[in-house]
Every structure is written in structure tokens, then in C-alpha cells.
Amino acid sequence: MLRNRYIVLVEDDEIMGGSLLQRLELEGAQVLWLKQMVRALGAIRTPRKPIDAVICDIGLPDGSGEELFLTLLQTETPPPFLFITGQGGIGQAVRLIKSGAADYVTKPFEISVLLERLSLLVGNREQPIEDADFPPLMGVSVAARRIEALIVKAAKASDHVLIRGGPGTGKDLVARRIHDLSDRSAAPFVSINLAREADTEAALLGHAGAFDTVGEGTLFINAIGKMEAQVQAQMLERLNQEFVGRLVTACGNDLQALIAQGTFNSELFYRLTRIEIPIPPLDKRPEDAVWLLFQLYRKLAPRHAPQLEGISPLSEEAVRNHDWQGGGRDLRSRLLRGLAMARGPLLQPSDLFPEFLVGPNDMMSLAETREAAEKAHIIAALDRTHGQIGEAAKLLRIARTTLWEKMQKLGISGS
Amino acid sequence: MLRNRYIVLVEDDEIMGGSLLQRLELEGAQVLWLKQMVRALGAIRTPRKPIDAVICDIGLPDGSGEELFLTLLQTETPPPFLFITGQGGIGQAVRLIKSGAADYVTKPFEISVLLERLSLLVGNREQPIEDADFPPLMGVSVAARRIEALIVKAAKASDHVLIRGGPGTGKDLVARRIHDLSDRSAAPFVSINLAREADTEAALLGHAGAFDTVGEGTLFINAIGKMEAQVQAQMLERLNQEFVGRLVTACGNDLQALIAQGTFNSELFYRLTRIEIPIPPLDKRPEDAVWLLFQLYRKLAPRHAPQLEGISPLSEEAVRNHDWQGGGRDLRSRLLRGLAMARGPLLQPSDLFPEFLVGPNDMMSLAETREAAEKAHIIAALDRTHGQIGEAAKLLRIARTTLWEKMQKLGISGS
DNA sequence: TGCCCATGTTCGGAATTCCGAACATCATAT
DNA sequence: ATATGATGTTCGGAATTCCGAACATGGGCA
Numbered sequence: 001m002l003r004n005r006y007i008v009l010v011e012d013d014e015i016m017g018g019s020l021l022q023r024l025e026l027e028g029a030q031v032l033w034l035k036q037m038v039r040a041l042g043a044i045r046t047p048r049k050p051i052d053a054v055i056c057d058i059g060l061p062d063g064s065g066e067e068l069f070l071t072l073l074q075t076e077t078p079p080p081f082l083f084i085t086g087q088g089g090i091g092q093a094v095r096l097i098k099s100g101a102a103d104y105v106t107k108p109f110e111i112s113v114l115l116e117r118l119s120l121l122v123g124n125r126e127q128p129i130e131d132a133d134f135p136p137l138m139g140v141s142v143a144a145r146r147i148e149a150l151i152v153k154a155a156k157a158s159d160h161v162l163i164r165g166g167p168g169t170g171k172d173l174v175a176r177r178i179h180d181l182s183d184r185s186a187a188p189f190v191s192i193n194l195a196r197e198a199d200t201e202a203a204l205l206g207h208a209g210a211f212d213t214v215g216e217g218t219l220f221i222n223a224i225g226k227m228e229a230q231v232q233a234q235m236l237e238r239l240n241q242e243f244v245g246r247l248v249t250a251c252g253n254d255l256q257a258l259i260a261q262g263t264f265n266s267e268l269f270y271r272l273t274r275i276e277i278p279i280p281p282l283d284k285r286p287e288d289a290v291w292l293l294f295q296l297y298r299k300l301a302p303r304h305a306p307q308l309e310g311i312s313p314l315s316e317e318a319v320r321n322h323d324w325q326g327g328g329r330d331l332r333s334r335l336l337r338g339l340a341m342a343r344g345p346l347l348q349p350s351d352l353f354p355e356f357l358v359g360p361n362d363m364m365s366l367a368e369t370r371e372a373a374e375k376a377h378i379i380a381a382l383d384r385t386h387g388q389i390g391e392a393a394k395l396l397r398i399a400r401t402t403l404w405e406k407m408q409k410l411g412i413s414g415s
Numbered sequence: 416m417l418r419n420r421y422i423v424l425v426e427d428d429e430i431m432g433g434s435l436l437q438r439l440e441l442e443g444a445q446v447l448w449l450k451q452m453v454r455a456l457g458a459i460r461t462p463r464k465p466i467d468a469v470i471c472d473i474g475l476p477d478g479s480g481e482e483l484f485l486t487l488l489q490t491e492t493p494p495p496f497l498f499i500t501g502q503g504g505i506g507q508a509v510r511l512i513k514s515g516a517a518d519y520v521t522k523p524f525e526i527s528v529l530l531e532r533l534s535l536l537v538g539n540r541e542q543p544i545e546d547a548d549f550p551p552l553m554g555v556s557v558a559a560r561r562i563e564a565l566i567v568k569a570a571k572a573s574d575h576v577l578i579r580g581g582p583g584t585g586k587d588l589v590a591r592r593i594h595d596l597s598d599r600s601a602a603p604f605v606s607i608n609l610a611r612e613a614d615t616e617a618a619l620l621g622h623a624g625a626f627d628t629v630g631e632g633t634l635f636i637n638a639i640g641k642m643e644a645q646v647q648a649q650m651l652e653r654l655n656q657e658f659v660g661r662l663v664t665a666c667g668n669d670l671q672a673l674i675a676q677g678t679f680n681s682e683l684f685y686r687l688t689r690i691e692i693p694i695p696p697l698d699k700r701p702e703d704a705v706w707l708l709f710q711l712y713r714k715l716a717p718r719h720a721p722q723l724e725g726i727s728p729l730s731e732e733a734v735r736n737h738d739w740q741g742g743g744r745d746l747r748s749r750l751l752r753g754l755a756m757a758r759g760p761l762l763q764p765s766d767l768f769p770e771f772l773v774g775p776n777d778m779m780s781l782a783e784t785r786e787a788a789e790k791a792h793i794i795a796a797l798d799r800t801h802g803q804i805g806e807a808a809k810l811l812r813i814a815r816t817t818l819w820e821k822m823q824k825l826g827i828s829g830s
Numbered sequence: 831t832g833c834c835c836a837t838g839t840t841c842g843g844a845a846t847t848c849c850g851a852a853c854a855t856c857a858t859a860t
Numbered sequence: 861a862t863a864t865g866a867t868g869t870t871c872g873g874a875a876t877t878c879c880g881a882a883c884a885t886g887g888g889c890a
Contacts, residue, residue: 041824045825045826284777314794314797314802317794317826317827321787321790321791349794349795349798350798355738355740356794356798356799357799363796365812365813366792366811366812366813367812367813369789369791369792373784373787373789374781375732377784378781379732379736380764380771382729384765384771384778387729389868390865390867395778396778396781397781397782398848398849399848400849400867401848401849402848402850404867404868405847408454409456411460411732412729412732413728413732803836804838815836815837815880816879816881817877817878817880819837820839823839831890832890833888835887836887839883839885840881840883841880842880844877844879844880845878845879846875846877847874847877848873848874848876849872849873849874850872851870852869852870852871853868854869855867855868855869856865856868857865858865858866859862859865860862860864
């Protein structure tokens with residue numbers, strides 16, 4: 001049950017830690033053993049891969065497991081925490097469980113009992129669908145696995161599907177996979193992007209249009225929000241007739257607004273959205289960015305940079321930390337450029353992010369960088385709140401007077 | 416002498432400040448009057464336009480003028496500071512002048528004497544070349560004015576000129592202006608970009624090539640670093656013959672490296688670089704970015720967004736703060752997109768920087784943003800120093816142990 | 831084997847940041 | 861004219877960051 005699971009163990013005691021490590025590895029788990037809170041904080045905040053559970057001692061040399069957990073809670077949903085302690089009491093247990101900790105076990109305990117509770121903990125977590133014909137499509141994060149599960153669900157159903165996601169999130173890959181996993185996979189897969197069609201009516205509904213050629217297969221319509229009202233009406237009519245194919249549509253994150261302003265037909269929307277598959281942007285799932293980096297590297301490096309031996313750990317960190325507005329497409333084009341520029345045996349951060357290169361003695365200090373980033377973010381928050389300082393402070397999660405003082409220091413006026 | 420100069424006055428005393436303000440404005444200066452150190456710090460660090468001088472009292476309610484000056488010195492070269500004080504002594508005067516302050520005047524003083532010393536101070540500073548036929552080309556910063564002066568110098572000379580600057584810095588505009596201001600302006604201006612030529616030899620040196628058609632005019636060769644060795648040799652030969660035209664060439668920031676590795680002929684380089692005009696990137700001169708924003712806005716807004724009434728102050732700040740890797744070209748394309756997207760009467764930051772828009776409740780906290788920025792910068796510094804932590808700390812201007820602790824906290828390994 | 835240089839790590843104290851209470855001021859609505 | 865809600869501004873204390881000294885450890889080189 002623990003086989004192939006990724007467990008973080010936070011325990012400073014050599015004997016206890018060694019025993020747990022040994023048993024967990026015997027059970028087939030992959031274990032990261034950390035002895036200090038600060039190390040655990042870094043490792044859990046930016047995991048190398050999704051963490052299935054954390055076994056955490058309360059007493060640590062540089063703080064406590066409770067502090068660690070509460071610190072993590074401030075900015076994210078931590079993975080399941082199972083606390084172990086020789087001391088502590090009901091009060092602490094109550095506090096931690098109420099705060100969202102998964103379990104709390106007092107020493108001494110049988111390791112077998114602990115492992116059983118751990119197994120129950122991770123047993124509920126989604127297992128990747130391991131199929132050689134259908135490798136992971138979106139990544140390795142919890143969100144990616146959820147999408148894969150939704151794909152399987154959609155493939156088994158006959159309902160129309162709406163895929164929602166920003167640029168570079170792989171909506172067409174998802175549509176294709178739904179088709180391939182369905183029992184319509186022997187029938188045609190017809191794809192059409194409304195953003196690129198001059199005459200969407202003819203392309204979709206005309207003689208020998210997409211509706212004709214798809215037969216009992218899957219018709220994938222990307223950029224559905226760009227469909228003109230007239231074509232929407234005709235499509236509704238067409239769907240009310242006997243339509244033996246299956247519709248998969250895709251849009252960005254603006255369809256709700258289009259419906260609200262009447263540009264998109266809400267009845268059509270409901271017809272198309274029996275099943276919805278939202279794809280979060282890549283910058284909300286940094287471990288998928290890293291996964292995609294390695295996937296693309298394996299695919300592209302042999303041809304574009306055969307001399308390269310791999311990707312440096314710093315590059316991996318840089319990819320994990322980057323704000324991927326342009327999604328997979330951006331990552332792919334950066335990698336291609338990086339492969340062309342790389343000189344040493346390993347791909348370096350400045351190969352992927354040439355903006356890291358600056359002239360000699362021109363690198364900003366850390367304080368300057370911090371200040372510039374704060375300034376940009378404050379401006380963005382003020383923009384969002386139309387100059388309302390109190391609201392902007394809430395968005396930024398700082399005190400109103402702190403924001404006011406920072407605006408003074410950084411030279412930002414409110415409007 | 417003070418007419419049209421921009422003076423910042425830092426003086427909390429209402430009477431003294433009011434008098435100075437009045438006289439400076441009578442002399443035609445534009446004055447920003449500030450009464451607290453924190454306000455002055457923000458205003459001087461990110462000026463709305465280049466500051467010609469600062470008149471600064473020593474005693475301020477929230478600190479001292481000396482503190483202000485020394486704080487500014489830590490990260491930049493401040494504009495000329497002229498201190499005024501009722502107290503103070505030789506020691507303070509010596510300290511400040513040695514630290515780079517321009518002058519130090521003790522109260523009481525005749526305002527006319529002060530203004531005279533101020534005039535001497537700002538008199539040495541470059542005046543913009545005000546010519547209706549030739550408006551500013553690069554911006555309003557000191558660096559931009561220096562480029563304008565170099566353009567005038569180059570126009571008057573007959574020497575070959577090399578223009579050096581990154582993408583989007585306007586190298587072709589500079590070349591054109593040199594030609595227009597020269598006495599060859601009636602002759603042809605022939606422009607060729609080696610990055611876009613399939614056959615550079617034929618384009619330059621063949622029959623009816625650029626060298627033939629330019630006559631006594633100006634031949635501008637962009638991306639000179641892309642010239643093949645064989646063509647370089649032929650060009651040297653051609654220049655050794657009677658060539659009555661004038662050469663202006665341009666490159667990025669990599670020519671030195673190309674020479675060092677033998678890809679570019681150093682003799683040719685010296686022949687081409689009698690006069691060199693370096694163009695700093697736009698992110699090194701934020702006030703030029705703002706100037707360019709307004710220039711482009713005036714040019715593009717009437718046609719693309721006639722309903723707009725202007726640019727919000729926050730947008731101006733956002734442009735001033737942005738890291739303009741792609742130079743003017745990036746700014747122009749962002750503005751075009753912004754004009755298309757703008758909804759209200761004023762252009763807003765998220766029109767120019769759509770990445771400021773995030774989903775509801777998805778905005779990062781200020782602490783998260785600060786942390787992500789620090790992490791990216793640390794990774795960049797470690798990349799630059801090939802994993803050497805001590806060297807990276809120096810680049811970042813923090814203590815070695817501070818860097819080490821931050822790496823732990825942020826989950827960064829060294830290599 | 832010893833030396834040098836760098837990292838790994840701790841820690842106390844100085845410096846800085848952040849917060850929240852408090853109060854004045856201003857704009858808007860009634 | 862008054863009430864309300866927001867900004868402008870100060871400030872003391874708590875919290876956090878940063879620094880630099882100190883020392884152990886490890887790798888490379890002579």
C-alpha cells in the first residue's frame with residue numbers, strides 16, 4: 001500500500017528515525033528523512049515530487065513540528081501530516097487535528113500500527129493510472145492526476161465535454177486522449193479551431209463540414225467562445241436533430257463573461273458542458289512544469305543538443321519557481337532556445353532564462369530585486385482594487401498601514 | 416540658467432521652504448517640495464523625470480538629510496545634492512563633500528547666493544538639444560542625452576561609427592539620425608540587416624550591391640557580428656580602396672566575444688569603430704521607458720483607441736518599474752495590445768501587463784511574491800558563479816551565511 | 831600528511847520590518 | 861450639518877531578518 005509512495009520523515013532522533021526509514025523502505029516507499037524544521041520547510045514547500053504524506057515529530061532542534069505545520073498552513077494546503085510525539089497532550093492533539101493535521105500518534109507505538117495508519121492515510125490518495133499505451137499527459141501533480149481521472153470518466157461517457165484552460169495548457173491533447181480512450185476511437189477525430197477559421201459556419205455546418213465528416217466519431221471545437229451568435233443558433237438546431245457523434249469543446253477562462261454579456265448562448269453552453277474539465281495553469285502546479293521539462297528534454301535533446309548530458313538541479317529549481325504565464329508552449333520554446341545555447345554538459349538556468357544574464361557588475365542586489373518585485377506586485381494589487389488601499393492590503397495580506405508605508409518608500413501613488 | 420530645470424527641495428520649514436520655492440519658480444525652475452525624508456527617498460529613487468539637483472536641509476522630522484543622501488548612495492549615484500543647514504560643522508561638511516555631495520551651505524544665507532551656487536551646479540549638466548526638426552530620439556535620461564550628443568558628434572565627423580545595443584534599443588533610428596544630421600543627408604541612406612540576408616556577399620559587395628548604390632551617402636549595416644569571415648575579408652579590401660561613403664554599423668553586446676574567439680576580424684572591428692555609440696538597455700533608464708510610453712501613446716492612441724483619455728499614474732509607475740528585456744519593441748507591442756484591451760477612460764496597468772490579472776482569490780501575498788523573486792534571483796546568482804556560494808553572496812550583496820540560510824529556507828541546493 | 835579554501839552550521843545581537851491602535855482629515859451620501 | 865468610510869500619518873512594541881564571528885568538515889593540491 002505504501003509501495004512507490006513519497007513520504008517525508010521529519011525526525012531528529014537517530015534511532016527512531018533510522019528505524020522508521022528502514023521499515024518504510026522495506027514497504028517500498030520512497031523516503032526523504034530531514035532532521036530540522038528549516039530543512040523540512042524548504043522541502044515541503046517546493047517538493048521535488050508530490051508528497052503523499054509527512055511523518056513529523058513534534059520536538060525538533062530548531063522549532064517544533066507544530067510550528068512547521070502551522071507555517072505551511074499560512075500559504076498552502078500541506079500534504080497529510082501524521083504527528084508522532086513522546087509528550088504532548090490532548091490539547092495539542094485537538095489543536096492540530098482541528099487545524100487539518102491528518103493524525104496524531106503518541107510514543108511509544110508499534111511501528112506496524114503506525115504504518116497501518118499511514119497506509120490508511122495514503123490509501124485514499126489517487127494513484128496514477130499506469131498504462132503504457134497511455135502515459136501521463138498533464139504531469140504528476142494532484143491536479144494533473146485529477147485531470148487524468150476526468151479524462152477517463154469523460155471517455156467512458158457519451159456526454160459532451162467542455163475543456164477549460166488558458167493558453168498552452170494542452171486542451172487539444174486532452175481532447176485527443178478522451179477520443180483515444182473512448183469506444184469511438186476507431187471512428188474519426190475531427191479537430192477545428194474557431195480562432196483560425198475564416199468561415200466558421202461553412203467549416204462546421206456546411207456541406208462536407210465538420211459535422212458531416214465526423215460521423216460517429218469525436219468533433220473537437222477549440223476556441224468555442226469565438227463562435228458567432230448565428231452559428232451558435234444553427235449549432236443548437238443541429239444538436240437538436242439526430243447527431244450521433246460526440247462533441248468536445250474548449251475555451252479559455254472568459255466564457256462566463258461572454259455568457260454574462262450575452263455574446264455566448266447560455267443554453268448552448270449547458271448543452272456543451274455535461275462534463276467539464278478545468279485545467280489549472282502551469283504556474284499553479286510547479287511540479288508539473290518540472291515533469292514537462294524532463295519530458296520535453298528527453299524528446300528534444302537527442303536531436304537538438306546531443307552533446308548535453310542532462311539538466312542541472314538549479315535549472316530544475318528555476319523552472320519550478322518560474323511564473324509560467326505562457327504554459328507548456330512557453331516552456332517548450334525556452335527549452336529549444338536553451339538547447340541551442342547550452343555550452344557545458346548540463347543545461348544551466350541562464351540557458352532557459354537568458355534574462356538571468358546581465359552585464360558584468362550589473363546584477364541587482366537581492367534587496368533591489370526584492371524591492372522591484374514588491375513594487376510590481378503592489379501596483380498590480382492597486383490596479384485590481386482600483387486604487388483602494390485597504391482592499392489592496394487585504395489582497396496582499398499585509399496591514400493597511402504597512403502598505404501605505406511601503407507605497408511611500410517605493411514612490412507609488414494610489415490612483 | 417535654472418529655467419526648465421527640475422529641482423527637488425527637501426525642507427520641512429514652511430517659511431524657508433516657501434521662500435525657496437517661490438524664488439526657484441520665479442527663475443523658471445520646476446520644483447518638487449518635500450518635507451519628510453521618507454517622501455524624498457521615494458521621489459529621488461524613482462523620479463518622474465531626471466532630477467537636475469536636490470536642495471536638502473539637514474534637519475528633517477523623520478531623519479536627516481545626511482541619512483537620506485547616504486541611503487541613496489548605497490544603491491545608486493544620486494543627483495547633485497546641495498545641503499543647507501542652520502547648524503552642523505566642519506566635520507559634517509567634510510564627510511558629506513567627501514561622500515560626493517555637491518555643496519554645503521550654512522544658514523543664514525542670501526537666497527541669491529544660494530541660487531548662484533545652484534546655477535553653477537546645474538550649469539554643467541547637459542542641456543537637451545532642442546531642435547524642432549530633430550526631437551529627442553532615445554529619451555530624457557542622462558544616458559539618452561549622452562547618446563544624442565554622440566549622434567551630433569558622429570554626424571559632424573566622417574569617421575565610421577559602431578552602434579552597440581541590445582534588441583529593441585533603436586540602433587536603426589540612431590543610424591538614420593546620424594545620416595540626417597550629417598552633410599551627407601542629401602545623398603542615399605542604404606540600410607542592410609545581415610541577420611535577414613540570405614547572401615550577404617552579394618547584398619553588400621556584388622554588382623548593384625549596397626557598396627555600389629550608396630555612393631557618397633551612408634551605408635548602415637545592422638547585425639555586423641553575423642558577417643562571415645570571407646565577406647569580412649572582402650570588405651576590408653573594399654574599404655582599403657577608395658570608398659567615398661560613410662559606414663555606420665550596429666551589433667548586439669557580443670562582438671567582443673566574437674573577436675576573442677576569432678569569428679570576427681579585429682582589424683575590421685577597429686576600422687569600423689572610430690566612433691562608438693553604446694545604447695544602454697531600456698531597463699537601465701526607466702525614465703526613458705516612461706518617456707517612450709507617452710511618445711508611443713500619442714502616436715498610436717488616436718488611431719487604435721480614440722476613446723482613451725490618458726494613462727493612469729499607476730500604469731506609469733508599472734512601466735517605470737518593469738524589467739524591459741525586449742526594449743522599445745516589447746513596450747510598443749504591449750501598448751498596442753493595451754490599447755485594444757482598455758475599457759475605462761485611462762490605460763490601466765493590467766492593460767499593459769495582463770500577467771497582473773489573476774483569477775479571483777489567486778493573487779499571491781506580498782510575502783510570497785517577495786520570496787519567489789528572491790528565489791529566482793538567488794538561482795541566477797548561483798548560475799553566474801557556477802554554484803560558488805561565497806561569490807554568489809557577493810553578487811547579491813548579502814552575507815554568506817545569510818545566503819546559506821535563505822537557500823535552506825527556499826529549498827535551493829548549490830549545484 | 832598538511833595546508834588552503836570553501837561549505838556547513840550555529841547563534842547572539844543589531845537592524846529592520848511589520849503590525850495595530852489611535853487620531854486627524856477628507857470625500858461622499860443623506 | 862452630520863454620519864460614514866476611507867485615507868493620511870504617527871509610533872511603540874513584537875516579530876523577523878540579517879550579519880559576522882566562530883568552529884567543524886571536506887575537497888583539492890603540493
